Amino acid sequence: MLRISKLSDYAIVLLCEIAKAERGEGTTARQLAATTQIALPTVVKLLKMLKEDGVLLSMQGRNGGYRLARRPSETNLAVIIEAVEGPIALTECMSEELDCQIHSKCNTRPHWVHINAAFRQALSVVTLNDLTTGTMPVPVTLGGVRVAAL
Template identity: 45%
Template sequence: MLRMSKLTDYGTVVMTFLARESDRLHAASEIAGQIQVAAPTVSKILKILAREGLVVSHRGAKGGYSLARPAREISMVEIIDALEGPVGLTECGSSPGLCEQESSCSVRGNWQRINVAVRQALAGVTLAEMAQPTYVVRPPARPARAGAL
């Protein structure tokens, strides 16, 4: 199963909150309360996002966090890369040279092609789009396997 970490999942929720509430600065504790994620986790996420240039930390009594640029200019691939590192479905997909089988792998090129498609799909979705309410897409039911009860 391909899945991003819980920290990245929460990071997208933090960024979406900031996109929806971009008219003012927000303290980490406020964000944590609004999205119902532990304050230390939100603080950790915000520090990473600030280091990666996606949010700005404003110091002082009326300080807080804001997006570094408009939500329409931030893609989902940027957020995921900031929190996870480069998106890669296989080791050779994001960082060539990590797999011992790389030189003789018959599927490497295809995995890299798939990885490019996934990155392009994520790059094509902006934070502004993520901040818009939408309906829940439910995956189709999986057919029962033969002989299963």
């Protein structure tokens, strides 16, 4: 089906919320669950992942909570999705130690490397800032020809 997972989708929603609340000096998992309607255990799980990958900073203790590790304009979709789903690797041979017989002689692999990079790039140009302020997407050209308007 080739879908971004639900958890990645949730993560984006949560981070938008955190970005908005940033002036109030951070947010807690409990607050985020309340405002986003995502179940608290799920929110907790996601915030841990995002912290693990350096997207969020956390503060423990009584007045603890989470904050963005970087500015909204420096936090992009590629990083968020990778934090939740692991490295972007559209095919097995893009990530694992492969028992793929061919390896160097493979005609298909270079194309996947390329597609993978193009995809990751498309994700990485969209930042939290774009999502919270409603900035429109940048046009993409491929071989000099504009291919993705709208």
